[in-house]
Amino acid sequence: MDRRRLTTLLERERDSHVRRNPRSAAAYAKAEHLFGRVPMTWMNKQAAGFPLYLESARGSHVVDLDGHDYVDLCLGDTGAMAGHSPTAVTEAVTRRLASLGGATAMMPTEDAEWVGAELTRRFGLPKWSFSLTATDANRWAIRLARAVTGRPKILVNSFCYHGSVDESLIVVGEDGEGVSRPGNVGAPCDVTLTSRVAEFNDVDGLARQLAHGDVAAVLMEPALTNIGIVLPEPGYLDAVRTLTRRHGTLLINDETHTFSAGPGGCTGAWGLAPDIVTIGKAIGGGVPVGAYGLSAELAAAILDRDDLDLVDMGGVGGTLAGNALSVAAARATLEHVLTDSAFAGMTALATRFTDAVTTVIEAHDLPWSISQLGARAEYRFARPAPRDGTSSACASDGELEDYLHLYLANRGVLLTPFHNMALMSPATTAADVDHHTEVFTAAVAELLA
Template sequence: MSDRTTIDRTRLAELAGRERRSFAERNPRSAAAYRDARHLFGRVPMTWMNKTAGGFPLYLDRARGNRVHDLDGHEYLDFALGDTGAMGGHSPAPVVEAVQRRIGELGGLTAMMPTEDAEWVGAELTRRFGMDVWSFSLTATDANRWAIRLVRAITGKPKILFHAYCYHGSVDESLIVVGPDGRGVDRPGNVGAPVPVAETSRVAEFNDLDGLERELAHGDVAAVLIEPALTNIGIVLPEPGYHAGVRELTRRYGALLIIDETHTFSAGPGGATTAWGLEPDVVVIGKAIGGGVPSGAYGLSSELADRVLGRTDLDLIDMGGVGGTLAGSPLSVAAMRATLEQVLTDAAFEHMSARSIEYTAGVQAIIDEFALPWSINRLGARAEFRFADPSPTTGTAAAAAADAELEDHLHLALANRGILLTPFHNMALMSPVTTAADVSTHVETLRAVVAELVG
């Protein structure tokens, strides 16, 4: 490793300062909009929008396909795509048409009544992911919360087991990591936890079957809730045999298996569940399936659904209908149908995966050319480089590999040159309209930024 390139931190600071000055000069209207936003908590609609390397967020003017335009008139190639919410591209025509028809011709954006589109969406999700029956929410976070309540109710067990640094939205139970002594502790920065997280949850490192078994052996785990690959701490891929081991252990210790495909949907039309032949009891999906319209869903095996519906002591109609009044609304379901039927199709995933392969090869070439101690992983249409080599195999190792200053510089330098990455990590996501030329532009721009940095 001695011949690997070391980043000069003084040069990094100098270049980062230059990029921040350029960002401010390029974006006076966004800066003014942020400065004048006095009635928003943190000056933004959602506080995570403050995750910006330039000191203020870019403000959206318009977006279409994989192009975004800001208030100052700059066009960007968008490889963030709403952190998968716009994986089908911004405002894909079939979704726009379906939404417009529901808004205008049909009316009834929400009516507390089902539509026939819902059955079509359920059947298509069954085709893709294999679960027999489905229910809808507005976010995958809500779908996860409801799935957790269901598995606790039917198993009579109190705890849910997670991977350290997993991503399941803002679900309270999931904000747990492995502490220095190997026990579960609140994830650093956890906001307003209702109880110490170890009271509701257990945790094991990704790819650690021994650790998983130690936690399951306590006998109090209702379900293991996992991403097939970690995604929000950088892509951490499963080692060979890991998922087979997870399924065997959950069955041995009487725990159900919930797979959250919200980000790993990038693996293919049926996510990693289908691509890797996984056998969950529950699947959760969200974000991308609505084409940008708030949507989420969870699917159950028929056996599990029968067990739940057979419980006459559970109120599944009133206080148990936790999906929300707007969940499964005519508008949301129309958007899901259009997205699944006409946008995120099998053919679209083939195209997206091909672009991601090109991107991965391009970034690997940069890593090799400049002898960088970095690595890149790919998950179907999604790829991400990390400041570590070899690539981390656990969430804790992935968190330890973070380099906030370097990441901020790369993100800001790319934004100043017309390339957007998701603010939280170095993920690049391909849409059905991302072209090989777009990928080349991104790779060439990244190479120029890296070349200047390493001198």
């Protein structure tokens, strides 16, 4: 690849982005009362200096403030995996707000038991509790794990993603031991005091860390996602479960992104047996919600403890968690939208996407790869695909990524801003996927011309 040509093409796409989006640019320029000019600072992860502003969204498409329609393969970085404003969720939320009222009343609704039973069917864990985000589900699961084991540390994988959980911001250093992840903002203490870390797919590294005997729980995604999809090698997840049981360590599967693997995420698709599952975003159909499920043995052990404050200020729970609106949205999403049959169609479309990208990579003999996890696929600038988080992080190419993202966006396709992830919803069509294929093919051809 000619890097000078890449730079020239990237500048062309940036100029085009600015010319195409004057209203978004103006909205960003006048946002003087927002920290970083955006509602959340991660919205500044854009390739052209300002974000596109949302006007409307339906199904698998979004429209920006300047009236451009996009095939949305980002889908709120999983938060809109059900598609934008699916009818069943819209009707359930409207009924809860307009007809029944009481969006949050500090009272349970019958929907909560239905959702708990459905999550049990999908993931196998019998006892569930709710949060507003997967981050909080992870935080509370960690506290419960520490309480029941009496151990202080949590083990995660290098370059994992579990939201803004303090314990997860640790990576493997040059000596093989943990160090704070670069850019960690305002860490309350040295992360090595709270956490241990091992590379994904590294059974020996995991065994060394667990041998210290101070790890309450391993918190992991069954496949890494937010550093690019890194799939487990044969036997790895079985080894994780064997080692955690041998060392008296709980296993937490964070299925927030890996839910794309199927109706029960990787846990259901691959027959996994964690002690805790955490999940968020997608199960609410766009309405904030998270949840965590516990094994029967673990739930009983926690509830039998009369020294743990589980109902007031013990550090587990939030006033809006399990509110009637969020739970109604989760029921509608799971019952009518992200169904077993919907996942089959979504996965087939992701395979169509993967096959098309593979064809382009092979046609040009590019040193790239693509990995698929059910309804999710992602191309990487490495071949073979990275096998752990650190090598996946090293495979990043910011300039190339910006070029592809802008080229696609300027022609009506959105990928997740943080990486090259494409996610399929029940509303996504073959035509949506083929539009990406057409534009991606042209982007690569121009780059290599």
